[in-house]
Amino acid sequence: MTLVTIKQASEATGVSPKMIRHYESIGLIAAPTRTENGYRYYGPDDINSLCFIRRARDLGFPFEDIRQLLALLRDKRRSSAEVKQIALRHVAELEAKAAQLATMSEALKRLTTVCPGNSSPNCPILDALAPSQQGKLWCNS
Amino acid sequence: MTLVTIKQASEATGVSPKMIRHYESIGLIAAPTRTENGYRYYGPDDINSLCFIRRARDLGFPFEDIRQLLALLRDKRRSSAEVKQIALRHVAELEAKAAQLATMSEALKRLTTVCPGNSSPNCPILDALAPSQQGKLWCNS
């Protein structure tokens, strides 16, 4: 039995010891065996689970998705359609977020191109942010 | 003096009452005048500041940036270069985040195209997430 400490598990999987304990506390991974002194010791299956989780995190999956993906991984009677559904939903979320960032980034970038960026106080960026109608007490856009 | 309640200020600016109080608590806006009963009442300048903040938030600026932008807005001796610098740095951050999301999204999207999505348990998505070398206790990628 190749049992390793939490530090070694961390180095083997790229998941910090802190996060390994956290995953355990939220039930994402099973509690590992402990020795008399209370130290956690991880076996190959635990290491595999942690690798799986880290790769899923690298793809931006939230914990809830990972929980489901782990269940599907262990369920030999799964259908690949279930996995694909989770993945496609996540792709859509990633793309939505990316589109949101792109919208912001493009709007701001356009403002920066018309800002002289010199010692003058006149700045189209601030003009765009400050309410233009001075008499109004409301703010439409 | 057109003084309005926090609810009215919220409706005028699109910032929730909760957030208006929060901005005050972190010093992003000045504490407004209060009546004897302790109610906050906001004037035109406050409304303008809140509009400014909301627009900056719509562009994804974090509070720290907004704090600096508000200071520059009030500083008539500012240089537009200072504003532009903040904006360009933020554009870079937005683009970096968007690129990160795009990387994830593309990798996952490619996996979904090779996943059959039927009733078979075979799934390239899970294969990509699960460690492939079964004997190893480490996880390179």
Place this chain on the structure above:
DNA sequence: ATCAACCCTTCCATCATGGCAAGGTCAAGG
């Protein structure tokens, strides 16, 4: 007088992660 709508403060939750503190354990070297 009552009732809805509003106001106040304070605490808790998100999501994933890091940090710090206080205390226990273990292995190597003097």
Place this chain on the structure above:
DNA sequence: CCTTGACCTTGCCATGATGGAAGGGTTGAT
């Protein structure tokens, strides 16, 4: 044997921006 450093444990606090809920006070209209 004792010290030292590296490791382990638990628990609390913080992030950033926002929402929610609890619990209590005020106002205004019916």
